[in-house]
Amino acid sequence: MLHNQPFPLSSCSDRDLHHLCECLWRWEICVDCKAGTDTLRHNPSCPWPTRAAKLSRFFEYYKVVTRSYIPELLPGDCPALRSHDDLFHLISALKEKADIPRGELTKSHFDGPHVNKGNPPPQSDQNRAVDLAVRVMLMINCAVDDQSLGLLESGVAPLTWRNDETLCQFLKKIFPQEQYQILDAKTDGKRSPGIKTLLTASRLKSIARLTIEPTNDIRDHLRLTQRTGVVLIYHHVGFLIESLTSGHPSSPVGSLEQEIRRGNIPRQLALETLDSLQRVLFPADINSRQLLRTLVAKSSFDPACLSLDWTTYRSENEQEVEYRYLSARLMDLYEEILNPRPRSTLEKWAERRSGARHVMIAILVGVIIAIILGLLALMVSVFQAWIAYQAWKHPVANP
Structure with a gap:
């Protein structure tokens, strides 16, 4: 009971x-x-x-x-x-x-x-x-x-x-920390945008043909499911900003215990999540902003995502974010843009027939067809030679 x-x-x-x-x-x-x-x-x-x-x-x-x-x-x-x-x-x-x-x-x-x-x-x-x-x-x-x-x-x-x-x-x-230097390459002492400029949400949709869906679990942020072509985006910007603001960004970053006590979640993780949303996935260009407005209106994304002001929660040494938690997932998305997985039925059909085994079969079939055509040509040539020989051996008398 x-x-x-x-x-x-x-x-x-x-x-x-x-x-x-x-x-x-x-x-x-x-x-x-x-x-x-x-x-x-x-x-x-x-x-x-x-x-x-x-x-x-x-x-x-x-x-x-x-x-x-x-x-x-x-x-x-x-x-x-x-x-x-x-x-x-x-x-x-x-x-x-x-x-x-x-x-x-x-x-x-x-x-x-x-x-x-x-x-x-x-x-x-x-x-x-x-x-x-x-x-x-x-x-x-x-x-x-x-x-x-x-x-x-x-x-x-x-x-x-x-x-x-x-x-x-x-x-x-x-939340293991992994860092890919290619994401944070520096030029003349300044951090270069590098491949992060290629990882906009509009490019993920148009080139890699991925579907963007919201998630309420911050652990799933930027998680790509290859089978379905879905990339999950943690969208609670308001929650992240409050966690960072309550953590007093002007103070030095303390131990993880202190960060949990002040702002609930690791400060570096919150900064990377916000930076990946506001600067990487949805930068201040027309296509990205339009896509974001569509996601807010139709996919229940947090309306706070539309804000681009990060001065209220970042200290001076946090203007450029070094990726430690999300670098591996950004690299997965970059690889997907470089080598998009087939999504449509036609692309999957073509991909299944583009492997090495199918290439060898196609070559073998081509060789067999060439041999058959060669034999047929040889038979035609022999027949023509036989006809010519018979005409020479048995000439037709002129009337």
Whole structure:
């Protein structure tokens, strides 16, 4: 028998969104905003009236993922998340304790007095709550070992965050750093655009004939599926900008623990993701901007993608971004432009017959045909010679 409250997070109010921004980015929302009154005249420094509009897509994402939380409990059990505030407490614990293994962090949190008013929630529900907190805080779909099979059966392929791993170790595992010098070549001491100028989204569509689709998982950004010809684009620009702004770009980059505490995700990763969107895929040319507007209108891309202003969240030494996390995927896209995989039926048919085996067969068939034609020509020549010989041996007398 399941718990009689199947959807404890189904309703999300403006108050919950206020607390979400306070939890993730330390917004200081004024009393008037929390009361729902106009604050532009009374408190223009409040971030809610001006910055919340740029997070509309993220707020939609938050409502969808929290609505999907369904605790499977027996009578007498308490769900791990009874309200949005419980989720925010858990996110704060993840941010503050990124160097503590998942299993230890989960146990200490759900055994705490602010959560446990009786028996602790079942372990499976605790894990489900932690996974949800990671999806909101980092926009990454993850699961602990014993939950992976069930999620795979439901059509979801989460990343595994083991109980003996800290959040920092988990992020380092799923975001390995690789650097291709060809992407960051320098000319006269300055970084050269190089091949990145060839990787615009319009070229990916026109030359490589790839389909661009949005993704809510930052781990899938620039992931190319060769079989379907789909490249996934993480489009939540508003979320990235807030994460970078809350991280104080003027301050030096600290340890990964400090970056998680200040801005949720690794700062370098956020910079590369934004740079790949604003300068590589969709630069300030007519074709790219038109394509981006189409994606915003028809494919639910974040409208904040249309902004080209990066001065608000970059420090002076971050004007040129060196790619460490996304260089391998950019190289995959570059290879696809150089050697496009056949997409249409005609191209696939021609490609299947363009291999070395088919070339050898075609050559062999050509040789056989040439031999047959040669034999036929020889037979015609012999016949003509025989006719000439008979005419010479048996001349026809003139009347």
